[in-house]
Amino acid sequence: MKNYLPILQKSPLFSDIGETELLSLLDCLGGTLRAYPKGTAVFSEGDRPTHLGIVLDGEIRITRTDYYGNRSIVAAVKAPQVFGETFACAEVESLPVDVTAATDCTVLLIGVDRVLNPCCNSCSFHNRLIYNLMKQTAAKNLLFHRKLEITSKRTTRDKLMTYLLMTAKDQGSNSFTVPYDRQELADYLEVDRSGLSAEISKLRREGVLTAEKNRFTLL
Amino acid sequence: MKNYLPILQKSPLFSDIGETELLSLLDCLGGTLRAYPKGTAVFSEGDRPTHLGIVLDGEIRITRTDYYGNRSIVAAVKAPQVFGETFACAEVESLPVDVTAATDCTVLLIGVDRVLNPCCNSCSFHNRLIYNLMKQTAAKNLLFHRKLEITSKRTTRDKLMTYLLMTAKDQGSNSFTVPYDRQELADYLEVDRSGLSAEISKLRREGVLTAEKNRFTLL
DNA sequence: TCGCTTTTGTTGAAAATTCAACAGACTTTC
DNA sequence: GAAAGTCTGTTGAATTTTCAACAAAAGCGA
Numbered sequence: 001m002k003n004y005l006p007i008l009q010k011s012p013l014f015s016d017i018g019e020t021e022l023l024s025l026l027d028c029l030g031g032t033l034r035a036y037p038k039g040t041a042v043f044s045e046g047d048r049p050t051h052l053g054i055v056l057d058g059e060i061r062i063t064r065t066d067y068y069g070n071r072s073i074v075a076a077v078k079a080p081q082v083f084g085e086t087f088a089c090a091e092v093e094s095l096p097v098d099v100t101a102a103t104d105c106t107v108l109l110i111g112v113d114r115v116l117n118p119c120c121n122s123c124s125f126h127n128r129l130i131y132n133l134m135k136q137t138a139a140k141n142l143l144f145h146r147k148l149e150i151t152s153k154r155t156t157r158d159k160l161m162t163y164l165l166m167t168a169k170d171q172g173s174n175s176f177t178v179p180y181d182r183q184e185l186a187d188y189l190e191v192d193r194s195g196l197s198a199e200i201s202k203l204r205r206e207g208v209l210t211a212e213k214n215r216f217t218l219l
Numbered sequence: 220m221k222n223y224l225p226i227l228q229k230s231p232l233f234s235d236i237g238e239t240e241l242l243s244l245l246d247c248l249g250g251t252l253r254a255y256p257k258g259t260a261v262f263s264e265g266d267r268p269t270h271l272g273i274v275l276d277g278e279i280r281i282t283r284t285d286y287y288g289n290r291s292i293v294a295a296v297k298a299p300q301v302f303g304e305t306f307a308c309a310e311v312e313s314l315p316v317d318v319t320a321a322t323d324c325t326v327l328l329i330g331v332d333r334v335l336n337p338c339c340n341s342c343s344f345h346n347r348l349i350y351n352l353m354k355q356t357a358a359k360n361l362l363f364h365r366k367l368e369i370t371s372k373r374t375t376r377d378k379l380m381t382y383l384l385m386t387a388k389d390q391g392s393n394s395f396t397v398p399y400d401r402q403e404l405a406d407y408l409e410v411d412r413s414g415l416s417a418e419i420s421k422l423r424r425e426g427v428l429t430a431e432k433n434r435f436t437l438l
Numbered sequence: 439t440c441g442c443t444t445t446t447g448t449t450g451a452a453a454a455t456t457c458a459a460c461a462g463a464c465t466t467t468c
Numbered sequence: 469g470a471a472a473g474t475c476t477g478t479t480g481a482a483t484t485t486t487c488a489a490c491a492a493a494a495g496c497g498a
Binding site for chain 2: 064066070072074085086087089090091092096097116130131133134135137138139140141142144145147148149151152153154190
Binding site: 373374375376410411413414432 | 483484485486487488494
């Protein structure tokens with residue numbers, strides 16, 4: 001666990017909590033460290049969500065597959081981000097998504113009970129933790145909001161450009177990488193892969209952008 | 220304010236808080252009561268979000284209008300539901316949506332500062348309030364999730380049926396009303412109104428449902 | 439009730455998406 | 469280094485959506 005302290009300190013869940021406090025807090029929270037090989041399930045649809053996860057290493061995907069087998073990517077989560085807190089906090093009985101390791105990864109699982117119910121010990125920073133969780137959940141909400149802004153667009157081009165402009169702004173540069181390959185980007189934007197490739201080519205020809213693999217540059 | 224106590228008690232923000240506690244809590248939170256005529260703005264895009272709102276009477280809409288003037292309805296909120304808490308808690312500098320009165324309505328506005336920072340007085344229920352806000356935000360997250368499930372569908376028919384099946388399940392009946400007229404429903408599902416009308420007619424002819432005004436019955 | 443406005447349904451044409459199939463480039467594995 | 473597999477881009481046909489225009493129906497106020 002101690003190896004991951006620097007990453008844990010960067011996690012939004014533990015922001016403004018010092019190292020020594022963090023150690024006692026972790027003790028009190030009683031998390032479990034788990035490693036998942038690429039492609040394996042961290043949580044599966046239908047599970048009862050009781051824990052939140054913190055990605056310590058690698059990257060995971062939140063996905064959902066409908067009745068017809070169409071995959072939709074809800075989000076990509078990498079270290080030191082948090083996932084699953086929404087469903088656990090909302091106390092739903094059944095997880096509506098799949099959580100899968102996109103690469104080999106290491107995850108810290110923490111029961112939300114432990115987070116929401118301050119321990120009797122002198123964890124003076126537990127309130128800070130709850131405050132952080134609150135902000136984290138609200139921030140997650142904003143992410144959904146952004147995704148809705150994308151999927152509300154009607155054409156592949158608008159969806160793509162909305163996404164690219166957001167990502168450029170996030171990364172503070174006109175040249176940036178996206179965490180998806182073409183198929184995954186299509187699943188995230190909720191469009192057809194071949195149509196997406198065609199649209200990217202068109203934008204390239206029009207001189208709007210360059211794209212090689214997962215690096216895009218807006219011109 | 221006292222007139223609205225019964226509604227406030229039903230609000231998810233104040234669940235499991237007794238009437239006397241609620242009164243002192245309200246005093247401590249220092250909310251302001253506001254009335255909005257139909258069609259007027261409660262919050263406007265670009266505002267700095269500092270307050271959450273509780274709908275005491277009437278109904279509001281969370282909408283977003285893009286560059287081209289396409290309106291998208293994010294959610295309909297009616298008494299005794301809460302709105303705006305996400306943006307205020309996430310401390311974003313600028314509200315990305317419009318909040319508008321869909322009918323004449325009455326709203327209680329509360330600064331989130333007051334909610335997140337427990338007062339020094341003996342507000343023993345302030346922790347409960349924060350816990351409620353936490354659950355509320357997580358629940359709001361689920362709503363977004365549901366909307367994403369709808370907009371991730373590719374055809375108008377699938378979007379509509381996904382929405383109707385969800386709503387039927389929510390209301391526990393095959394016959395139910397939706398809070399939108401046709402144009403609003405189209406804006407919520409992110410599809411073309413005339414195409415939506417056409418699809419509803421088709422489903423009617425196929426004997427899948429009946430629809431008159433905003434009442435739908437799945438057969 | 440009459441007239442006016444809003445809402446809903448219908449239609450055809452234009453535009454866009456999806457789907458399936460394939461070829462070339464690139465990776466990985468043995 | 470060859471073979472197998474994966475990823476990306478391309479294309480044409482079928483399907484679907486969007487758009488614009490209009491008519492019928494419903495709601496509203498005088």
